[in-house]
Every structure is written in structure tokens, then in C-alpha cells.
Amino acid sequence: MDNRTGLPVVGMVGGGQLARMTHQAAIALGQSLRVLATSADDGAALVAADVQLGSHDDLAALRTFAKGCDVVTFDHEHVPGEHIRALADDGVAIYPGADALIFAQDKLAMRRRLGELGAPMPRWREVQSLDDITAFADETGWPVIAKATRGGYDGKGVWVLRDPAAAQELVATGTALIVEERVALRRELAVQVARSPFGQVAAYPVVETVQRDGICVEVLAPAPDLDPDQAAQLQELAIRLATELGVVGMLAVELFDDGKQVTVNELAMRPHNSGHWTIEGARTSQFEQHLRAVLDYPMGDTGLTAPVVVMANVLGGPEGGISIDERVHHLFAQEPGVKIHLYGKQIRPGRKVGHVTALGSSLADTRARAARAAHWLQFGTALPENEGDPA
Amino acid sequence: MDNRTGLPVVGMVGGGQLARMTHQAAIALGQSLRVLATSADDGAALVAADVQLGSHDDLAALRTFAKGCDVVTFDHEHVPGEHIRALADDGVAIYPGADALIFAQDKLAMRRRLGELGAPMPRWREVQSLDDITAFADETGWPVIAKATRGGYDGKGVWVLRDPAAAQELVATGTALIVEERVALRRELAVQVARSPFGQVAAYPVVETVQRDGICVEVLAPAPDLDPDQAAQLQELAIRLATELGVVGMLAVELFDDGKQVTVNELAMRPHNSGHWTIEGARTSQFEQHLRAVLDYPMGDTGLTAPVVVMANVLGGPEGGISIDERVHHLFAQEPGVKIHLYGKQIRPGRKVGHVTALGSSLADTRARAARAAHWLQFGTALPENEGDPA
Structure with missing residues (x-):
């Protein structure tokens, strides 16, 4: 105290x-x-x-x-x-304890445990040698996805292997790996829950996460066009995983949706990029919820504050152009309702340096406002008309 | 930078x-x-x-x-x-500059200037001697309200004078005073605006402020049952005052409503207790807006995030009882959707030590939730059923 x-x-x-x-x-x-x-x-x-x-x-x-x-x-x-x-x-x-956190630290441990729990997953295989990859690819077809069991993030530690030669090259590095089938993605989803030592679990709405080059660039809350029964099932899955794995704090379950089945991609046991929208978009932000969870306080209301919430990441843009302070000016003039979050980081191309959140009732309009705002911060220029509009 | x-x-x-x-x-x-x-x-x-x-x-x-x-x-x-x-x-x-801030520092200067601007005010008089008070009371009737021209806040520096003897006693202290008629209050209102050096002004919705013993205890946003035309006139008044007085940053205009006329009570040139509801209840909080204003950034959206927003202040309660940490636990269990803000202050009876904010669609329900939450923090006990319900 x-x-x-x-x-x-x-x-x-x-x-x-x-x-x-x-x-x-x-x-x-x-x-x-x-x-x-x-x-x-x-x-x-x-x-x-x-x-x-x-x-x-x-x-x-x-x-x-x-x-x-x-x-x-x-x-x-x-x-x-x-x-x-x-x-x-x-x-x-x-919190989370070592026995839970291992499933966010080690993809091999996570895949094994999720298998025991019967959680839906892409086909996968532990890699001891090149043969494990080629035998796996014989079953699933090339390309396959290799993942470092430890230390990957934002697209790092993930490789698309198109043939045995690529696999051989990667295995030769000595990186500990698992291999997974390449899921024919329709989209990616994520669901977050918070769990306290007491065992209370609170689930946030399922969101869609939009990735580019392995980096999350946009989160749509709630996930558009998601069947309510399926959304409830995914929340129940996340609640079950948090409970079975003994997570305390926030758990993010990243999901693949191939249009037929939703499978677990990765787990994170902390506040997560897929939940930044909750600062303005949910009654309780994931950051407050994480504190409540680790302190064993009762969980806060996870309800949405608007029909549609869109978070767009701000990546470091190319060097030059107007200053970040001027970019903020222009963005505020164009989008008085969009909220910005800048992280105080040195700007390097491709690095996550902030995010923006837009709230609204129309998905297309809200998405376009978030995209325009993120573009101002990243590039220091206005996004040309229509480019912010998703096709 | x-x-x-x-x-x-x-x-x-x-x-x-x-x-x-x-x-x-x-x-x-x-x-x-x-x-x-x-x-x-x-x-x-x-x-x-x-x-x-x-x-x-x-x-x-x-x-x-x-x-x-x-x-x-x-x-x-x-x-x-x-x-x-x-x-x-x-x-x-x-910001605000000395030439503007004087009107929030000195009630005599404020009354004079507002008089020049034709702003609606209670009848008032500068006090040089006891005779000024008694002559004023001959016009308005006793009691009258005496205010220290400088340094008053939260009911301090304000006196209800019921007769010439009370007036004599106060004048004898040598405090610089003005005297005002006692307004037959139906309720108090407040309206906040932010103004930038460029001259952009953004107005928040008019709110009702509920006072007890001269201290604001509750803010209802938007002010219930306020005629939209009158609300717009009050916003226009605040915009005009911010502009004429050269305010930069947040300006709070505290208002008396006697049921027939709305008059200006006081001015504050900073984020203000009457705007704490904006943290969750408006798209742009008064704190962000104040920063945007003094930095000459374009102003943010002042729109509400819910139909009804209620802020209740948490005052220091009597000594003893369960700890503040336990109070937070109980409150969170009872009201998962209410947001709390604790200021890190030593708790002394009657001191403002935090506030809570509830959002909803029904005024009675939202008010009751805020009241219950504030009661937990202040007294460490549940508010008896119905007591949170405004009569």
C-alpha cells in the first residue's frame, strides 16, 4: 500500500x-x-x-x-x-504466474496445452528436423508457416516457407520452431478477457483485427458481420482458456477465421494492441481492467460506448515532412472527434508510435475517419479522398 | 518542445x-x-x-x-x-493572461466587467462601508449575500447576512467585499467553453450543478428539462464572455436559475469541477480541451457519449470504517459500470478527494448509481435502498 x-x-x-x-x-x-x-x-x-x-x-x-x-x-x-x-x-x-505465462511465451507449449484442452487450432507440428517440416507439408501442401517458439512479435519470428529449400535454410539457423498449416484467411479476429485471482472473468466483445505485413494496423469493434452465437462461443472459449490456463490479468486470444472455422492463432497475457479501442470504446478500458484483475478488484463493465469503434495504429512514416506537432494540428482540424494516443517513442519507419480511435454508427464512415487520422500522423499529409474508404 | x-x-x-x-x-x-x-x-x-x-x-x-x-x-x-x-x-x-484571469480572481472586477458587457447578473453593490450593505439591503431586502472579492472557493468567502449586525461584524474584519441579492434559486447551472489564442471557441452542453453547503456535490449533464433555445443562449453567452474577456483555455460560467431568469454567478478560467463529467461523458474531456486550447490546437468534439451523464463528488467522510481500498472493492462489485477518479489526497472530512461518473439513459437510474458509488467511497457503507433516488 x-x-x-x-x-x-x-x-x-x-x-x-x-x-x-x-x-x-x-x-x-x-x-x-x-x-x-x-x-x-x-x-x-x-x-x-x-x-x-x-x-x-x-x-x-x-x-x-x-x-x-x-x-x-x-x-x-x-x-x-x-x-x-x-x-x-x-x-x-x-501476475500472470509463470505457469500461465509460459503459454504466451512459448508457442510449442501453447499448442500442446491447447491441444489437451481441445481448443480449435490450425494443424501444426513440432519441428525437430527438416523432415518434420517436409512431412507436415506433404499433408497440408506448401507453403507452410514456420514460427519461432519464442520471442516473435509483430510479424517477426514468422516465416512463410514455400518449398523444402526455404525450410532447410531456416532450420539451419538453429531457431526452435513449430510449423503450422497456412490458413486460407477470410479475416483475423481477437477476443479479450480479464481474469482475477478470485476467478471472476469478464469478456470484451469479439473484434476484427486487420493486419498488414504481419503488423496489426486496424481493429474493428465489434467484429462486423459476426454471428452473435459464434461471438458468444468465442467469448466462452476465451473464458475457458483463461480459467484452464490460470491466467490473471488480461488475456488476448488472437484468432484465424477461414470462413468455415475459427481457430486459435496466438495468446497474449497483458493489455494488447487488439484492445486499445477500449480506452474510449468500452466502459472499462483494458488497462483499467488489467489493474482491476491483478488487484483482485471486481471487473468493470466491458460494454461498448458506441455502435462502431475503430482503432488504427500509427506507424513511423518516412523521414521528412512536417513535424509531428504540425501533424497533430492538421489532424485535429480535420477530425475533431478522433482521439489520438502518442507513445512518446522515437519515430522509426514501421514502428508502432501511437494509435487513433474513432467512434460512430456507420462502419465505413468510422473506418474512414480513423484511416484519415492515422494517415496524418504517419505521413503528415491528407489521405486522398476515397482512399480511407474500405473497398 | x-x-x-x-x-x-x-x-x-x-x-x-x-x-x-x-x-x-x-x-x-x-x-x-x-x-x-x-x-x-x-x-x-x-x-x-x-x-x-x-x-x-x-x-x-x-x-x-x-x-x-x-x-x-x-x-x-x-x-x-x-x-x-x-x-x-x-x-x-x-494562458489565460493576467488581463483575462483578473475576472476569475477578483469578483469586483468581474461584476464591473460583466456589467459593461450587459451580461445578466444578480443585483450587486461594491462595499466600501457598512452603509453600502444596509442601503443595498433596503432595496433588495434581507438577507443579502456578501462575497470576498478575492480568494473564495467551495463556499468559503461567502456569507449570508441576515441583518445589519451580521453585516457590521463582517465589515469589521476588513475583508474586501461585494454584496449581492439572494437569488431565489430553482437550481444552478454551468456552461463551459474552451478558447484558443487563434480565437476558436468550443462549447460544452449546459449542465446542472447541485450544491450542498456551498460545495458542488453532483453535476447532471445535460441539464435536465432545459429549453434547447435557452441552452443555446447560455452557450452563446459563455462564448461571448470568453471572447470579450480574452480567455485562453477553459472557461466555466457558473449560473443561477431562479425559474424566470438565468444570471452569472462566477467565472473560473481552468478545468473546473462542473466539467469532470466530460472525462467519460464527452468525446473530448475538459482536460484535453484545456491543453488543446492553450497549445492553439483545434478544439475537440464536445458531444456527449451517452444521453445522461452524472458526476458525483466524493468528499472525505468521517474517520474510521473500512479502508479506502476495501471501499473501492465494494463499489466495483456493486456498480461495475461507474468510473472512479481518486485524487491521491489525504482524506479530511468534507474535502473533495475524488469523484465518480455514471452514464446511462435514465436520469433517475444514472443519478442513483452515481450516488451509491460516491456513498461507498465517502462512508464505506452501502447507501440504503431508495436513498440514492432523487425525490
Whole structure:
């Protein structure tokens, strides 16, 4: 407890945008997020009052950080499981625990466990050798998707293998892999739930996530044209996974939809890009919900605040052009109702540096407004008429 | 500009809850509010990364603070006008300027200026001596309302004078005063606008403010049963005042409604308690809007996010009872859709320590939910059934 306020102190390992936005949510709850950042320039370190510098893989730093925290949680999945166990053995309340987080850290462990639970998945195979890939491809046909079991994100650690030669080249790198069939995607979906130590689970509406080059660029909430029964089934799946895996905090279940079947792609156990729309678009943001969950507070209302919510990521654009401050001016003039979130990051091409959220009643109009706003921030120019309109 | 982000640095003089909530809004805009706090335990100092300790009436401290700020603004009205002028003379962009802020600092100056502008006001008189009060009361009848021209807030600096003896006692204190007729109040209203240096003005919906013992306890947005034409006239009045007075930033116009006429009670030139509902209840919160205004960004959408929004203040309750953390638990269990905002303040009876916001479609239901939530936080007990229901 913070003696000054009588309210709990949550420590978050990692100082990126998720910690930054969690700090915003913590302020409303009377708290001040404690952040373990690797650099004073990290997005969260720029805005939080209680920042410690140190690495997430340094157990001594983690132990110092945890002192005085009521709960420790994460803005990424990179804290080694043995460190999480060591802290838990010290008596630190640390969520999600190592036994749950492994399923977000290790794709092989996740596929095996989801198999045991009978969760719908693409066909997949553990890779020990090149033969495993070619034998798998004999069953599914080329190309196949290879994934590093650890450390992948935003399209990194994922390879489309078109033939045995490509497979051989990848296996030769020594990367630990699994291989999956290439799903004939109609679209990608995601569903988020929050679970508390008590066991309460709250589910958000299912959303559609639009990817480009392996990076999420747009989230549509709720997922358009999704059968309500199927939406409920997907929420139930996510609730079951959170419960069976013992997740505490936010769980994002990323899903493939091939038009016939929806299968689980990946899991994330933290606030997630697919839930940034909740800041304005849901009665309780995923950041507040994550805090409520790890603190074992009752969960907040996950209802939508508008019929349609669209989140568009802002990636770093090409160098040059008008300043970011001028881009904000122009965007605000064009779209007074769109909300922006800038993460305080150095802008590098392709890096997620912020997002925008638009609310409305028409999907096409709301999507176009979000696209125009993201375009201003990314490129410093107006999106030509009609280009923001989805085909 | 902050070299790390390319975005502006706004400095706010004063570290209370207004600065605390402005920092939350600044984070989304890619900024980190710089705060001049009097104590490291101030609500904003607990959560902001960039805090300087110093007094708002120390010009040297203000000058140090202003260095590197793109704009300086205020969380209260207590910075002396001569210091604001000195900073402006130094070349600091400081908003609102001294020539505008005087009308929020000095009730005599405000009444005179509003008289020149023909704004509707209660009858009032400058007080030089006891005779001024008694002569005024001969016209209006007793009781009359005496107000300190400077430094009043939350019912402090306001006296109901029932007879010449009470007037004599007050005049003997040497407090600079004005006297006003006691308005036969049907209710109080407020309207907020934001104005930028460019001159753009954005108006929020007119709200009803419910006072108890001179302290605002509840805000209903939009004001129930207000004629749309009258609402538009009040917004136009606030826009005209912001423009004529040269306000930059948020302006709150507090209003008396006697059922026949609406008159101006007070002005505040900063984010204001009557606008806390905008955090969840309007597309752009008053805190973001204040930042946009002082930075000369285009204004954001002021539209409502729900048909009915109710904000209830949380005052410090009696000592004892369950802890504030337990109160949050119980409130969240009972009202999963109500949003809370705790200011990190030491709890003292009657002090504003937080607020709650409920959104809905029925006024009675939304009001009752807000009342129940505020009661949990203030008293640590459930509000008995029906008591939250306005008569």
C-alpha cells in the first residue's frame, strides 16, 4: 500500500506504451504505476512518477523493484519464468504466474496445452528436423508457416516457407520452431478477457483485427458481420482458456477465421494492441481492467460506448515532412472527434508510435475517419479522398 | 518542445487534482505535463514525471519553472497578476493572461466587467462601508449575500447576512467585499467553453450543478428539462464572455436559475469541477480541451457519449470504517459500470478527494448509481435502498 493514499502499488515490468497507458488508468484509481524501464526515454518512463531503471531479465533488479509493490505484472512476455517463480517464492504477488505465462511465451507449449484442452487450432507440428517440416507439408501442401517458439512479435519470428529449400535454410539457423498449416484467411479476429485471482472473468466483445505485413494496423469493434452465437462461443472459449490456463490479468486470444472455422492463432497475457479501442470504446478500458484483475478488484463493465469503434495504429512514416506537432494540428482540424494516443517513442519507419480511435454508427464512415487520422500522423499529409474508404 | 518526442511541453502551476487529471490527458497527446507543486504529496506530484517544487507566488520559482515550457497554465487562480505579466514580458506563453484571469480572481472586477458587457447578473453593490450593505439591503431586502472579492472557493468567502449586525461584524474584519441579492434559486447551472489564442471557441452542453453547503456535490449533464433555445443562449453567452474577456483555455460560467431568469454567478478560467463529467461523458474531456486550447490546437468534439451523464463528488467522510481500498472493492462489485477518479489526497472530512461518473439513459437510474458509488467511497457503507433516488 502507498501510505500517502491508502491505495495499492502495482509494479509493471517494462516501460513501453502498454505501461504508459496503464499508468493513465492507474491515476484514475488513485494509484501511480511503478515502472521498471530499461531506459529513461521509454514511453512510460517519460510520464510516470515512480520509475526504476533495470532489465527484466536481471533477477536482482526485479527483486528490488518488487519491494513495496502490492502486485507485480508485465507490459511484455519477456521476463524469464524462473525469475517469476523466484519472486513468487519470495512472496511477491506476481501476475500472470509463470505457469500461465509460459503459454504466451512459448508457442510449442501453447499448442500442446491447447491441444489437451481441445481448443480449435490450425494443424501444426513440432519441428525437430527438416523432415518434420517436409512431412507436415506433404499433408497440408506448401507453403507452410514456420514460427519461432519464442520471442516473435509483430510479424517477426514468422516465416512463410514455400518449398523444402526455404525450410532447410531456416532450420539451419538453429531457431526452435513449430510449423503450422497456412490458413486460407477470410479475416483475423481477437477476443479479450480479464481474469482475477478470485476467478471472476469478464469478456470484451469479439473484434476484427486487420493486419498488414504481419503488423496489426486496424481493429474493428465489434467484429462486423459476426454471428452473435459464434461471438458468444468465442467469448466462452476465451473464458475457458483463461480459467484452464490460470491466467490473471488480461488475456488476448488472437484468432484465424477461414470462413468455415475459427481457430486459435496466438495468446497474449497483458493489455494488447487488439484492445486499445477500449480506452474510449468500452466502459472499462483494458488497462483499467488489467489493474482491476491483478488487484483482485471486481471487473468493470466491458460494454461498448458506441455502435462502431475503430482503432488504427500509427506507424513511423518516412523521414521528412512536417513535424509531428504540425501533424497533430492538421489532424485535429480535420477530425475533431478522433482521439489520438502518442507513445512518446522515437519515430522509426514501421514502428508502432501511437494509435487513433474513432467512434460512430456507420462502419465505413468510422473506418474512414480513423484511416484519415492515422494517415496524418504517419505521413503528415491528407489521405486522398476515397482512399480511407474500405473497398 | 520536448526533444525526445517532438511534442510541446505544457507547464501547469499548481499540483492538485486538476493538474493530476490534465496529466492523464497530456499522456494521450504524447506529452508529459510539467507540474509546479507545493509539496511532493500533491495529487499531481504523485503521478507526474516532471515535477518542480515551489510556490505559485514566488516569481523566481515561476521563472525557473517556465524555462523549457512551450506554454504555462494554471490549476488554480492564485498566481498574482503581476507575476503573470512578468512572465509574459519574459516572452513566456502563459494562458489565460493576467488581463483575462483578473475576472476569475477578483469578483469586483468581474461584476464591473460583466456589467459593461450587459451580461445578466444578480443585483450587486461594491462595499466600501457598512452603509453600502444596509442601503443595498433596503432595496433588495434581507438577507443579502456578501462575497470576498478575492480568494473564495467551495463556499468559503461567502456569507449570508441576515441583518445589519451580521453585516457590521463582517465589515469589521476588513475583508474586501461585494454584496449581492439572494437569488431565489430553482437550481444552478454551468456552461463551459474552451478558447484558443487563434480565437476558436468550443462549447460544452449546459449542465446542472447541485450544491450542498456551498460545495458542488453532483453535476447532471445535460441539464435536465432545459429549453434547447435557452441552452443555446447560455452557450452563446459563455462564448461571448470568453471572447470579450480574452480567455485562453477553459472557461466555466457558473449560473443561477431562479425559474424566470438565468444570471452569472462566477467565472473560473481552468478545468473546473462542473466539467469532470466530460472525462467519460464527452468525446473530448475538459482536460484535453484545456491543453488543446492553450497549445492553439483545434478544439475537440464536445458531444456527449451517452444521453445522461452524472458526476458525483466524493468528499472525505468521517474517520474510521473500512479502508479506502476495501471501499473501492465494494463499489466495483456493486456498480461495475461507474468510473472512479481518486485524487491521491489525504482524506479530511468534507474535502473533495475524488469523484465518480455514471452514464446511462435514465436520469433517475444514472443519478442513483452515481450516488451509491460516491456513498461507498465517502462512508464505506452501502447507501440504503431508495436513498440514492432523487425525490
